[in-house]
Amino acid sequence: MENSNDYALRVSNLGVKLQNQTILDKVSFELKKGTALAVVGPNGAGKTVLFKALLNLLPHEGRIEWQPKVKIGYVPQNISVSDIPISVREFLSFRNGLDIEAHLSPVKLDDKDVLNKSLGVLSGGQLRRVLIAWALVDHPNILLFDEPTTGVDLDSEEPIYRMLNELKMKEKITILLITHDIHIIREYSDCLLALNRCVTFFGESKEIMNPSVQKIIFGETVCAGTQP
Amino acid sequence: MILTIETLAFSLVTGIFVGISAGYLGSLMVLEKMALVGDALSHVALPGLALGLLLHLDYPFLGAFAFLFAAAVIIWHVGRVTKLSFESIVGAVFTLALAIGILIMDKAELLEALFGDITRVTLLHTIIAVVISVAAVFLTRIIYKKLVLGMISEELAISKGINIAGTNLLYLLLVSLIVSIGIEIVGTLLVGFLVIVPAAAAKNLSSNLLTYSVFSAVFGAISSFSGVLTSSYLSVQPGPMVVISGIIIFAATVIAKWRAK
Numbered sequence: 435m436e437n438s439n440d441y442a443l444r445v446s447n448l449g450v451k452l453q454n455q456t457i458l459d460k461v462s463f464e465l466k467k468g469t470a471l472a473v474v475g476p477n478g479a480g481k482t483v484l485f486k487a488l489l490n491l492l493p494h495e496g497r498i499e500w501q502p503k504v505k506i507g508y509v510p511q512n513i514s515v516s517d518i519p520i521s522v523r524e525f526l527s528f529r530n531g532l533d534i535e536a537h538l539s540p541v542k543l544d545d546k547d548v549l550n551k552s553l554g555v556l557s558g559g560q561l562r563r564v565l566i567a568w569a570l571v572d573h574p575n576i577l578l579f580d581e582p583t584t585g586v587d588l589d590s591e592e593p594i595y596r597m598l599n600e601l602k603m604k605e606k607i608t609i610l611l612i613t614h615d616i617h618i619i620r621e622y623s624d625c626l627l628a629l630n631r632c633v634t635f636f637g638e639s640k641e642i643m644n645p646s647v648q649k650i651i652f653g654e655t656v657c658a659g660t661q662p
Numbered sequence: 663m664i665l666t667i668e669t670l671a672f673s674l675v676t677g678i679f680v681g682i683s684a685g686y687l688g689s690l691m692v693l694e695k696m697a698l699v700g701d702a703l704s705h706v707a708l709p710g711l712a713l714g715l716l717l718h719l720d721y722p723f724l725g726a727f728a729f730l731f732a733a734a735v736i737i738w739h740v741g742r743v744t745k746l747s748f749e750s751i752v753g754a755v756f757t758l759a760l761a762i763g764i765l766i767m768d769k770a771e772l773l774e775a776l777f778g779d780i781t782r783v784t785l786l787h788t789i790i791a792v793v794i795s796v797a798a799v800f801l802t803r804i805i806y807k808k809l810v811l812g813m814i815s816e817e818l819a820i821s822k823g824i825n826i827a828g829t830n831l832l833y834l835l836l837v838s839l840i841v842s843i844g845i846e847i848v849g850t851l852l853v854g855f856l857v858i859v860p861a862a863a864a865k866n867l868s869s870n871l872l873t874y875s876v877f878s879a880v881f882g883a884i885s886s887f888s889g890v891l892t893s894s895y896l897s898v899q900p901g902p903m904v905v906i907s908g909i910i911i912f913a914a915t916v917i918a919k920w921r922a923k
């Protein structure tokens with residue numbers, strides 16, 4: 435029998451309006467603990483807005499229920515580091531009392547020289563790993579990841595997802611990630627949420643291989659009454 | 663007024679502390695790409711300074727600070743409401759303040775206000791400058807990491823529970839304080855220099871925040887100290903000499919960076 439304690443997140447009738455435009459409308463879904471949810475949808479579908487609403491960074495209506503004692507680690511899609519002289523060690527030490535080297539090992543950044551490098555000179559893959567390390571600082575039970583491989587070359591993408599998968603297994607972290615990659619959705623997520631202002635599909639990730647589901651997700655389906 | 667050894671000593675001490683604090687606080691302005699905000703903000707002090715002189719205040723910089731404080735709050739609030747960049751709002755506020763200041767100020771006093779005057783620095787002024795500088799550096803040190811995290815990603819900072827708006831307001835108020843005490847030495851027209859150029863020079867040599875912030879403070883102190891000293895030797899106004907000292911340091915860091923490539 436299903437227990438409400440099994441759930442990491444329950445969202446019902448979530449709505450977000452920005453500058454009088456409906457960005458999200460009546461979004462409802464549930465996510466079990468220790469699973470990975472892939473959020474997909476075309477540009478402007480409201481994926482990043484959904485994350486910001488879940489983090490309570492934006493005003494919203496509807497209900498967002500996180501599991502008790504929730505700790506959320508968040509990795510945004512874009513950060514500005516190119517112009518700021520800040521080393522990896524300094525960035526991670528923004529959290530007082532942190533054993534920095536211990537936090538680099540789970541994200542497979544074992545090269546100690548990286549600690550003294552400026553964030554702005556890191557490769558896309560290294561920067562993403564540092565950001566994951568930052569997100570893991572408070573030992574979160576939820577990880578929100580907005581396009582984990584932005585700015586990462588193709589060869590480095592898969593290891594990042596493998597690492598996230600390992601974290602999910604080992605630390606029992608629930609992961610929500612925004613991605614466009616069908617292979618990643620199939621291999622590294624358990625559930626799929628397709629958005630286009632409203633939910634156009636919610637189900638198991640393996641359904642992504644179903645052509646009719648692909649048509650719904652990547653077609654032009656827009657929920658009635660939510661066009662700007 | 664004749665410059666005595668005592669007044670020169672007060673000016674040098676004031677200059678060093680103002681240089682350290684302006685350099686340190688300015689390091690955040692340069693990172694935030696708000697360098698010109700620091701410069702423009704300093705001009706807002708002019709009508710306040712004029713008012714202080716008209717009212718014959720012992721310390722006319724109180725008037726300057728009152729105007730800077732009010733301007734900082736207005737800029738912060740209008741920025742939050744309109745989402746306009748700080749540059750745009752400061753641009754509007756500072757040109758208005760400059761216009762009013764020039765209209766109500768006496769020509770000779772205007773020259774002193776614009777370019778500084780070390781002959782009037784007293785022990786009380788020096789003590790005020792030292793106390794305010796130390797307090798401003800101390801408070802900025804507490805919020806430094808929060809401000810930098812907000813620059814890296816506002817969402818990341820908010821998701822970690824940092825009050826970005828409140829932290830920015832405190833920072834603007836601290837900058838206003840430093841600018842108002844720096845005016846006496848460097849003048850309203852050039853005090854913005856102390857906020858921008860030492861930090862820009864430090865950025866040329868730094869790959870981490872610690873060296874960047876320390877170099878910014880040190881370069882600020884050297885610029886002020888050598889500027890005040892040479893101005894007393896040459897009997898000219900201190901503001902332009904502080905700028906020239908700082909620019910020499912900046913040029914040296916550009917060459918050092920260029921050679922390192």
